[in-house]
Amino acid sequence: MSTAEDVLLIVTDPSSGKPGLDSMKVEAVLGGAHLMDLVTSGHLGLEGKGRKARVVVTRAAPVADPILAAAFARVQNRRRQAPQNVVSRLGKQGRKTVYAALIADGRLARRPAKALGIFPLTRYDVIDTARRDDLLNRIRASLLHDQPADSETGPVIGLLAAADLTRLLVDKSDRRLAKARAKVIAEGDWASEGVRQAIQAAQTVLNIAMITASATAVSGSS
Numbered sequence: 391m392s393t394a395e396d397v398l399l400i401v402t403d404p405s406s407g408k409p410g411l412d413s414m415k416v417e418a419v420l421g422g423a424h425l426m427d428l429v430t431s432g433h434l435g436l437e438g439k440g441r442k443a444r445v446v447v448t449r450a451a452p453v454a455d456p457i458l459a460a461a462f463a464r465v466q467n468r469r470r471q472a473p474q475n476v477v478s479r480l481g482k483q484g485r486k487t488v489y490a491a492l493i494a495d496g497r498l499a500r501r502p503a504k505a506l507g508i509f510p511l512t513r514y515d516v517i518d519t520a521r522r523d524d525l526l527n528r529i530r531a532s533l534l535h536d537q538p539a540d541s542e543t544g545p546v547i548g549l550l551a552a553a554d555l556t557r558l559l560v561d562k563s564d565r566r567l568a569k570a571r572a573k574v575i576a577e578g579d580w581a582s583e584g585v586r587q588a589i590q591a592a593q594t595v596l597n598i599a600m601i602t603a604s605a606t607a608v609s610g611s612s
Contacts, residue, residue, distance in 0.1 A: 391521075392457050393545045394423035394488045399497060399522050400529070400546055401558050407501055407513030409485070410558045414599050419549050420488060421481025422592025424461040425473070426545050428453070428480075429584035433462055436473065436584045443587055444470040457491050473591030474598070481595075489514065497521065529559055532575060533568040539580045548576035548585075552593040 391399075397419060401410030411419060425445070428434040435448040447466050453459040461480045465471065492498040497518035505511050516522055529547060531537035533556065539547055550556050551572035560568040576589055 392423065392455055392488075393427050393549070394420045394457060394484065395492055395497075396525060396542065396546050397423055397549060398485070398488050399492060399516070399518070400525055401550070401555070402498065402514050402516055402522075404516040404519065404522070407503070407515050409489075409514065410555065411485070411553070413485075415553045415555070415596055416485045417481035418477060418592050418595035418599060419481070419553050420484030421461075421477035421479070421595065422549050422552065422588050423545065424458060424480040424484075425477055425588040425591065426549075426585050427455070427458055428462055429582070429588060430541075431458070433458075434465070434476075434584075436587045437470070439587075443473055445473050445476045446470055457487060460487065473587055474594040477588070477591045477595045526559065533560060533571045534564055536571075539575045539578055541580060544575060544578065544580040545585065545589075547572050548581065548589040549592055551576050552589055553596055 398409070398411070402408070403410060425434065429436065431449075431453065433447065433449045433451070433453060435446050437444050437446055445465070450466065453462045464479045464482065465476055489498065493500055499515045499517055501513045501515050503511050503513045525542065525546070528537070528540075529543045532539045532543055532547060547556070550559065551569070556568045556572045557565045577586060581589075
């Protein structure tokens with residue numbers, strides 16, 4: 391499974407079917423997930439550090455995973471790009487695409503519902519509870535019991551920490567500990583420098599989205 395699929399599977403509430411990622415954060419988080427996976431696969435690389443970091447195409451070969459292939463197609467013909475710009479491009483239509491893949495694989499099922507009994511919306515029933523439970527248990531072991539993160543749990547923790555959503559992974563009483571631990575894990579030795587930069591790029595896009603939303607709200611209320 392791709393990192394983006396793991397993220398959406400883990401944040402989908404199995405009792406209510408509600409997606410845990412709101413529209414303001416979902417594209418940045420999934421774009422960061424795609425960037426991580428494409429760096430890991432060798433298709434993208436990051437040169438430089440900090441504000442001078444740039445994403446470059448390092449391998450033009452076809453991408454096997456269809457979700458990543460579609461995302462890669464949006465950036466593969468561009469020159470050196472700022473990581474936050476790549477995250478934004480990779481994450482476009484991310485929720486729709488990744489949920490469709492999870493449904494096609496039989497991991498989730500779409501369920502029509504209504505808000506206030508009137509407005510149509512979609513809920514997602516978790517079918518692959520074994521995968522979700524295993525991933526969640528390993529993530530909690532890292533967040534709460536100092537177990538080392540790995541190549542599957544580390545990216546999910548890093549991205550949800552960037553989105554300030556580690557609260558979705560643990561009970562309320564453990565949220566403060568999980569949040570602090572997640573920041574340490576995001577910089578851990580499970581991740582390559584490129585993956586760490588991908589997490590930072592997702593954080594930048596999320597910060598911009600939050601600032602823009604706040605400015606829009608203030609403007610609308612004046």
